[in-house]
Amino acid sequence: MTTENIVGFVELPSATDKLYCWKVRDGSSVRVGETIGLISKNANESAADLIMSNVVVSAVKSHKRPKRRMRPGDTAVAASEETKTADSITTNSAAESASTSESKQDLCPLICRADGILRIGSPLSTTEGQNSAVVIGYIVKCLHPTVIEGLCAVCGKSMELPTSNNGAYSPEKIDGSVNMSRVTVAGLTVAISESEGQRMAEEDAERLRSQRKLSLVLDLDHTLVHATNDVRAQQYLHREDVRSLVLPIITVSGNGQEQTMPKNNLWIQQHFVKLRPHVKEFLEMALSLYEVGVYTAGTREYAEQITMMLARHLVGATRDQTDLEHLRYQVQSAESEYARHEAKSGGDIDQVNDADHADEVGNQAAETTEGKSRKRKRVTFTASKTDEKTDRVTAEKVTEMKQELEGAERLEVEAQEMRQKLFGSRVVSRTDVGDLGRDVKSLKRVFPCGGTMAVVVDDREDVWANAGEVTGATRKGEPPENLLLVRPYHWQNFVGYADVNNAAGFDLTRSENEGDDESDEQLLWTSDILKRLHTRFYDNISEDKDKTVADVLRSMRQEVLLGGSLVLSGLIPLHKQKVESNGPRPAVLRYAESLGAKVLPNVTSDTTHVVAAKDGTDKILAARQIPGCFVVKASWLMECVWTVKRRDEEKHLLGPSPRSNPANLPANDSDDDDDDYDDDLAAELENEMLNDD
Structure with a gap:
């Protein structure tokens, strides 16, 4: 403790005085004029002797021999015993009163002289002219590490935190010295200091490393489920992966504030939820390797019911709350x-x-x-x-x-036990962070120090970029590097129905009326990424303790198209492909560069891929003259992003296949399968030729 934080000392009036007892504990919040202890003015008797004498008197007073049951002939004896007992009690009471009055005369209150936190004992150093012999404690300034609803959780002082006009995230200061940031836990938003946030982050990191786990933040809508409140969806309730829930109707007041209708009236609405394929396998994997949380654009009650619905799906319960x-x-x-x-x-x-x-x-x-x-x-x-x-x-x-x-x-x-085991109190909804705005998600609201051991899974990256948080190598206006983007899930039968909460993320590979069927494999792809991420993070963790999840994901992405040269055709105008070094990049350009590819403005002999929106452009015609240059749709690049692997180009070609494969690219997922297919095809042709002969 530095002397800069010490605001006062606790001293005895003289060297002959002794401390009798403390009235408050070490680390308690104290105020000026408060009695924090008692001082004994009797120099010949120590505090320990006074305490022992009080214990003896108390023991004599509390001891009482049980009465023997009286018999008919014991009346005189009983009266004599009662007289002796009364005399003894009178004598002890008089002695006790004399001792107590004498002690009270020798005891004086120890008054606090400053506001702050009491520390019992002598500090490491005292100020000039300070007599260390009579210093028995000191008071330090309260740094207000946690503020809950305008009150310091330590000293109880009323704190007014400034709010941002535009609703964007910004650190706040108390007394112009302590940086504060907001964090949301179990639906309650509190403000914590920078030092307190660092302490919490260190404790969480130590706990996760001891369990060999990482933190995982999941979105709900269009990531794990597809929800609608359209009554036409009721016809699909016979399916086990289609559930229902009832929520109160939310109205918007004139000032733009959301208001939930009371539950005791009839203003409720039924919602229908389609679970994404393979969600059970995904959550079972996440439970074993990650500490899972939820950050959703839905309301608090919606988030609670969806998490409970997922827990029921895990344990095999087919009935929802209404059922x-x-x-x-x-x-x-x-x-x-x-x-x-x-x-x-x-x-x-x-x-x-x-x-x-x-x-x-x-x-x-x-x-x-x-x-x-x-x-x-x-x-x-x-x-x-x-x-x-x-x-x-x-x-x-x-x-x-x-x-x-x-x-x-x-x-x-x-299911309730599974829900607590899987999510605990780690659920954040838009009503919990209403000050951020509807289309903003802040990672620091969940992890005050940025979540160095956390990974986020979401179908929208713009909501994370809107927070304006710049960490590590992230450019301003771009999403954090520990975000895993997934393909927005739209169940085919719900296409055309009104969505619940926010709109889904933008998808280059989907037409307006196109939906997903049961062959959707996005959660299997994400499970594979999370497994590889966990393995890489804990490999040689003892040698590299400063390793972060963002660093591991960055290296994993750079390996996907390392050595490749891409040309974009019809996706981004040329003037937007040239951006400032610190400015946000167009999404497609950022995807290609994050995967390790070099983006070229025109087709050259080193071009390996042309990612085009349509066929027949000059760039595509030039690319088909280059051996080994793939002309693919944007869906190929997006699948590489969603899987963090090089995908098979043959499934996404625009026009014929190239005459040879690029030699300077890593193998894609289907290269080994293609070799086996070619061998089988050659064997079949040979058999047909022999049979014809």
Whole structure:
């Protein structure tokens, strides 16, 4: 502790005084005029002796011998014993009072002289003229490490944090000296100091390294699920991967603020959610290697219900919350109907009245509302022939429904445990960070020091770039390097329906009315990337402790098209391909350069790929004269981005294949398969020629 942070000392009035006891603990927040301890003015008696004497007096007072049960002949003896006991108690009380009054006269309060945090003991160094013999503590300035709703969590001082007018992220200062940043935990946004954020980051890094895990932040909409509130989607609820949930309707006030309608009214809306293919395998992988969190553009309640829905999918529960409540209602109704039928069959009037009580109350209310009386039906206690012919609830059916309910509730408990194990309190929604704006996601809201051990999976990169956070080699206006971009998921059957929350990310490979079917493999691709990332990060981690996730991902991307030379045709105007060294680049140009390729303005003899929007341009005609130059669609480049691997060009060609493959490029995913295919084709041709002979 430096002397610069010390704002006062705790001293004894004189060298002969002794500290009797502290009234506050070490590290407590104290204020001027507060009694923080007691001083003994009796120099001949130490504080330890005073404490021991008080303990002895207290022990004598608290001890009391149990009374023996009186017998008829023990009246005189009992009276004598009571007299002796009373005299003894009187003597002890007098002695105790004298001792207490004497101690109180010798004790004086120790008053605090400054506001701050109390540290018990002598500091490492004292100021000039300070007598260290009488210094028993010192007070340091509170740095306000955490501010919650305008109050310091340590000293309780009221703090006013300045807010940005444009809603963008910016560090704030308290007293012009301490940098503060906002962080959101479990739906609560607090402000923490730079030193406190660094301490939290170091603790998280140490904990993750001990578990050999990394942090993973997941988006929900169009990344893991495709949600809509269109009622036409109800026809697909028979599928196991299509779920439903009910949310209150959100209205927007005149000042642009979102307001959630109360739950006790009928302003609710049903939503339909399609789970992305392979989401179960993806989450199971993430659970074993990563500490998973969620950052979504949806509301808090939407995020909670979607995470619970994913947990149900993991444990195999097919019933959502509304389905489970409906099953409970069915079981209750079946039990009531069975009890009513048994009571009628047995003639038990009391059971009949209990079973029909709810119906009678409902009928009376209906009669009162309509303003007219109805003739009540006569109650009979024998089953008629009509009742025997109808399907009634049997004991076996009630038991079967109860067992089904027990199984569903057991799975619901397992899903709740899985949800806590998978996501915990690491869920951030747009209503938690409303000050940032609707189209902004800040990594520092989850990780105050930038998340050096975190990776983000999202279908939109513009929301992360809008935060304006520049870390490492990231250019201003570009997304962070630890973001893994995925292809936006649009289920084919939901195309044309209104989306929930924000729009999906831009996709160069998709037409306006095109959707995904069950062959979507994006989550399998992302799982492979995350596995490779985890392996590379923890390889030789002891030798390179400063390694970050962004560094590992950067090296992985640079290896994809290392040595390749690309020409873009019809995707970016030439004047936009030349950008400033520190300015944001067009997305396609940034993708190509991040994968290790060199982007050329025109086709040369070194060109390996021409990525074009359409066929027939001058660049494409020139490229077909170069041996080994691929002319591919933009979908090839995007798949390389989504998989962090060189993809097979044959599936994305514009026109014929090149006459040879480039020798200076790494092998793509299908090179080995193509060799096997060529060998099989040659063998088939040879067999056909032999058969013809």
